[in-house]
Amino acid sequence: MQVSMTVNGKSVSADVEPRTLLVHFIREQLRLTGTHVGCETGYCGACTIHLDGDAIKSCTIFAVQAEGAEIKTIEGLAENGQLHPVQEGFWERHGLQCGFCTPGMIMSASALLADNDNPTEDEIRHGIEGNLCRCTGYHNIVRAVEYAGAKMRGEEPAPPDWERSD
Amino acid sequence: MATTSVMGGSVRRREDPALIQGTGIYVDDLSPVGLLHVAFLRSPVARAKITRLDTSRAEATEGVVAVYTHDDVAALGPLLAQVPIGKLRPLLAAGEVNHVGEAIAMVVAENRYVAADAAEAIEVDFDELPAVIDLKQAASDEIKIHDELDSNILHTWTYHGYWDALGLEDQSPEVEAAMEREDAVVVSMEMINQRLIPVAIEPRSVMADYQSGYDRFTVHSSTQVPHALGGAISKTFGMIASDVRVIAPEVGGGFGSKLNVYNDEILVAFASKQLGRPVKWTETRREASGSTIHGRGWLGTATMVGTKDGQFLGYKLHALADMGAYTQNFTVAIPLLGLWIASGQYKMPVSWTVDCVTTNTMTTDAYRGAGRPEAIYYLERIIDAFAREIGMDPFDVRKKNFWQPEEFPALMGCGFSLDTGDYAANVDKLMEKADYPALMEMRDQARKEGRLVGIGVGSYVEVCGFGPAVLAEIGFSWTNYGLPASFNGSGLVRVNPDATVTVVIGTGPTGQGHETTWAQIVGDGLGISVDRIRVLHGDTREHPMGIGTFGSRSVAVDGAATYEATLKVREKAAKLAAHLLEAAEDDIVFADGGAHVAGSPDQRVEWAAIAKAAYQAHTSPDDVDSGLEAHTAFSPGNATWPFGSHIAVVEVDPDTGNVELLRYIGVDDCGNEINPMIVNGQIHGGIAQGAGQALLEDAIYDSAGNMLTGSLLDYTIPTATDLPSFELDRTVTPTDVNPMGVKGVGEAGTIGTAHTIVNAVVDALAPLGVKHVDMPLRPRRVWAAIQEARG
Numbered sequence: 020m021q022v023s024m025t026v027n028g029k030s031v032s033a034d035v036e037p038r039t040l041l042v043h044f045i046r047e048q049l050r051l052t053g054t055h056v057g058c059e060t061g062y063c064g065a066c067t068i069h070l071d072g073d074a075i076k077s078c079t080i081f082a083v084q085a086e087g088a089e090i091k092t093i094e095g096l097a098e099n100g101q102l103h104p105v106q107e108g109f110w111e112r113h114g115l116q117c118g119f120c121t122p123g124m125i126m127s128a129s130a131l132l133a134d135n136d137n138p139t140e141d142e143i144r145h146g147i148e149g150n151l152c153r154c155t156g157y158h159n160i161v162r163a164v165e166y167a168g169a170k171m172r173g174e175e176p177a178p179p180d181w182e183r184s185d
Numbered sequence: 186m187a188t189t190s191v192m193g194g195s196v197r198r199r200e201d202p203a204l205i206q207g208t209g210i211y212v213d214d215l216s217p218v219g220l221l222h223v224a225f226l227r228s229p230v231a232r233a234k235i236t237r238l239d240t241s242r243a244e245a246t247e248g249v250v251a252v253y254t255h256d257d258v259a260a261l262g263p264l265l266a267q268v269p270i271g272k273l274r275p276l277l278a279a280g281e282v283n284h285v286g287e288a289i290a291m292v293v294a295e296n297r298y299v300a301a302d303a304a305e306a307i308e309v310d311f312d313e314l315p316a317v318i319d320l321k322q323a324a325s326d327e328i329k330i331h332d333e334l335d336s337n338i339l340h341t342w343t344y345h346g347y348w349d350a351l352g353l354e355d356q357s358p359e360v361e362a363a364m365e366r367e368d369a370v371v372v373s374m375e376m377i378n379q380r381l382i383p384v385a386i387e388p389r390s391v392m393a394d395y396q397s398g399y400d401r402f403t404v405h406s407s408t409q410v411p412h413a414l415g416g417a418i419s420k421t422f423g424m425i426a427s428d429v430r431v432i433a434p435e436v437g438g439g440f441g442s443k444l445n446v447y448n449d450e451i452l453v454a455f456a457s458k459q460l461g462r463p464v465k466w467t468e469t470r471r472e473a474s475g476s477t478i479h480g481r482g483w484l485g486t487a488t489m490v491g492t493k494d495g496q497f498l499g500y501k502l503h504a505l506a507d508m509g510a511y512t513q514n515f516t517v518a519i520p521l522l523g524l525w526i527a528s529g530q531y532k533m534p535v536s537w538t539v540d541c542v543t544t545n546t547m548t549t550d551a552y553r554g555a556g557r558p559e560a561i562y563y564l565e566r567i568i569d570a571f572a573r574e575i576g577m578d579p580f581d582v583r584k585k586n587f588w589q590p591e592e593f594p595a596l597m598g599c600g601f602s603l604d605t606g607d608y609a610a611n612v613d614k615l616m617e618k619a620d621y622p623a624l625m626e627m628r629d630q631a632r633k634e635g636r637l638v639g640i641g642v643g644s645y646v647e648v649c650g651f652g653p654a655v656l657a658e659i660g661f662s663w664t665n666y667g668l669p670a671s672f673n674g675s676g677l678v679r680v681n682p683d684a685t686v687t688v689v690i691g692t693g694p695t696g697q698g699h700e701t702t703w704a705q706i707v708g709d710g711l712g713i714s715v716d717r718i719r720v721l722h723g724d725t726r727e728h729p730m731g732i733g734t735f736g737s738r739s740v741a742v743d744g745a746a747t748y749e750a751t752l753k754v755r756e757k758a759a760k761l762a763a764h765l766l767e768a769a770e771d772d773i774v775f776a777d778g779g780a781h782v783a784g785s786p787d788q789r790v791e792w793a794a795i796a797k798a799a800y801q802a803h804t805s806p807d808d809v810d811s812g813l814e815a816h817t818a819f820s821p822g823n824a825t826w827p828f829g830s831h832i833a834v835v836e837v838d839p840d841t842g843n844v845e846l847l848r849y850i851g852v853d854d855c856g857n858e859i860n861p862m863i864v865n866g867q868i869h870g871g872i873a874q875g876a877g878q879a880l881l882e883d884a885i886y887d888s889a890g891n892m893l894t895g896s897l898l899d900y901t902i903p904t905a906t907d908l909p910s911f912e913l914d915r916t917v918t919p920t921d922v923n924p925m926g927v928k929g930v931g932e933a934g935t936i937g938t939a940h941t942i943v944n945a946v947v948d949a950l951a952p953l954g955v956k957h958v959d960m961p962l963r964p965r966r967v968w969a970a971i972q973e974a975r976g
Contacts, residue, residue, distance in 0.1 A: 052214035053207015093207030117696030118204030119437025156873030
């Protein structure tokens with residue numbers, strides 16, 4: 020089947036098997052391998068992308084269902100060589116360890132902040148609840164999102180909490 | 186070594202720019218021209234004879250290149266194991282299956298969809314046999330699982346016997362005698378330390394490319410131990426080691442699950458060799474749940490004997506540990522790691538027996554903590570129950586029995602000595618940080634209001650930094666993969682002609698930030714900016730020897746090796762600088778990208794000039810060889826023994842049994858820290874996995890051996906809403922086992938957490954008379970305990 024969509028600002032069209040998952044289309048045909056597959060069943064969130072501005076799990080839909088959609092993947096998040104504030108926050112606040120869940124986590128967090136750039140800790144935790152991380156215990160992910168929110172509001176982020184007084 | 190802001194500084198990670206932009210490379214991201222894909226047919230039954238296996242329909246499927254079964258690979262033998270006690274895993278099922286998920290056949294096809302379809306088209310008939318899942322049933326030998334073994338009990342670890350050479354006495358009689366004392370308070374409980382699934386978010390993936398013209402392999406694998414895998418492949422196929430190049434690129438979490446060499450890795454290499462094309466397999470989440478190793482799985486009775494005023498007189502544990510159906514890498518040796526810390530931080534005699542039992546389930550092996558969370562769980566839970574029984578504060582009981590600072594190195598009954606520690610100071614710092622009296626007051630106030638609030642405390646000591654040569658004698662080595670025996674650290678430091686530095690290490694990160702930490706170690710020693718240092722790892726071609734990343738050993742063993750190699754390079758560079766500056770070698774100081782004469786900062790030469798001199802013989806002194814590099818193998822005399830104490834604050838909803846973790850406070854001691862930011866991150870993740878075991882996670886097989894928790898919907902690891910932000914601090918008691926004074930921190934959080942949370946929940950339920958609830962403390966189980974207590 021023929022499918023066309025816009026991915027990271029570029030029009031793409033391709034011939035796909037109808038059963039091809041959107042995540043496999045992105046990874047294997049478009050060669051955008053930053054979107055990861057962790058469970059293929061919609062629980063882990065490693066495959067999270069933006070579809071028409073919403074964070075969705077790209078293993079839960081077929082490529083053909085994204086016909087005509089505007090897709091953004093992790094590779095398209097930085098603009099003009101400038102990291103997105105969430106990407107910067109993950110780096111500055113040690114929001115990642117192995118990095119496998121990170122692209123999906125960043126896509127969820129950036130969608131959350133696009134709706135609300137001043138979320139409470141509770142709102143952040145609920146906002147990324149659909150993305151599993153096994154390395155960080157989420158602590159520094161929450162700090163990273165708080166950092167990004169502050170940046171987006173034009174405020175100075177709180178200092179990192181590993182800077183202890185002793 | 187010169188103190189600069191680099192060592193001990195929270196330097197941002199060099200690893201991150203690629204990973205936050207989606208440009209990091211994991212195995213499944215690779216797809217070379219001509220790549221073939223693998224799918225396995227796996228057993229849907231737990232124990233059966235295979236009476237018919239027909240692959241013809243799969244072979245006839247369009248796009249299928251080959252289908253392999255046991256007969257095709259029988260000559261390659263079973264999967265190699267390091268501690269080969271028990272039944273070794275056949276590469277593909279050999280006429281029988283022994284657990285759900287066991288690989289029966291391998292399909293190789295042009296794409297993953299076709300491979301999966303074809304695997305389903307294979308026809309198998311089974312003659313089912315009764316599965317043995319329950320540990321007590323298995324230990325009774327009522328049904329023996331493997332005909333060729335005498336018993337389902339594969340091995341028994343006891344506190345004594347193994348260390349006879351050290352002349353240690355069996356302390357069991359002392360413990361038994363203590364129980365008979367008139368003034369003895371004896372508290373005993375049977376507890377489950379349930380089976381867990383490691384759940385690295387990156388599924389395991391392996392890609393092999395056999396180049397027939399050169400008779401050599403390039404294998405990419407999502408592994409913690411590339412050198413071990415390279416050794417296993419070269420041994421299996423009768424090749425020399427340098428013809429097998431194994432690369433572990435970015436690895437998306439391991440936690441021990443990628444510390445095994447797996448049958449699928451050998452099989453994918455086999456297929457590539459047969460077909461002359463690159464072949465890749467990436468496990469599905471269901472395969473990750475049922476065919477990658479599990480951890481824990483103990484059922485044990487812990488007994489504490491002490492006096493009414495809180496003096497411990499002895500501790501006894503008898504447990505059954507589930508090994509699963511087949512022995513893999515370290516399987517049967519895992520409980521031994523628990524034995525080494527059986528007495529925890531306490532000076533007391535111990536009687537300790539763990540029976541390693543085979544069942545019709547997936548193999549167990551090292552999962553974060555590996556034997557140590559189990560040992561500490563039983564000990565710290567029974568201490569909590571003992572303190573409750575005599576009505577003493579749980580911290581006071583612990584402090585009364587700790588080894589005292591002046592008693593280190595403290596020789597334990599197991600034969601190992603605790604290196605350094607100040608356990609009471611660690612507890613004091615935690616109590617102060619948490620404002621412990623205020624917490625107790627808050628709890629008591631909440632109780633008056635009828636709320637079920639609990640404060641749990643827990644301590645731990647662990648054993649890590651696996652490198653002492655003595656470990657090799659008991660099977661902790663890679664000798665069965667053809668590598669040298671001992672788990673030495675390896676560090677190579679090379680100053681390049683352009684004055685940048687290449688560091689090659691014997692461990693590779695699965696998220697621990699080695700590229701950053703090692704750059705700090707070397708940069709600090711040479712006075713070179715971390716931006717000019719590249720740390721290479723995970724590629725057997727870069728270095729002939731590497732032990733891998735596990736047992737919180739990386740910094741304490743390979744880091745120490747790198748530190749020593751750095752000193753050697755600096756020594757040689759000082760000769761060169763002295764020559765260039767016409768000064769005495771002893772007066773050379775390295776700082777800020779160059780060397781100068783002590784006391785005369787103007788008499789200075791840049792690293793660029795030193796490096797240049799090193800690589801052109803005519804400008805270097807006659808007695809200095811050309812080049813500027815050193816390799817060091819570090820063999821520590823002891824393991825390291827990090828420790829810590831934690832407090833959990835919970836509230837239980839009496840109507841639903843839901844446990845809310847309100848606060849989690851930890852003071853850990855891992856010796857000196859190189860990068861506190863990374864240390865914090867390791868502890869955070871460790872706590873989350875301990876909390877996962879305490880509250881949520883349970884790998885369940887039903888009585889017929891069906892895996893009931895094969896997806897992440899059924900096997901629930903913590904999400905962001907299940908955990909609070911953690912409140913951390915540290916005490917710092919450097920070790921004297923290695924020159925940097927570092928102990929390791931990869932597993933500490935996990936080892937310290939599960940019992941702390943269970944202690945908190947039991948504290949919350951104590952007013953109702955509840956003494957124990959088995960993990961995981963999911964609402965239904967807690968609710969049932971409340972109902973039962975209320976009658």
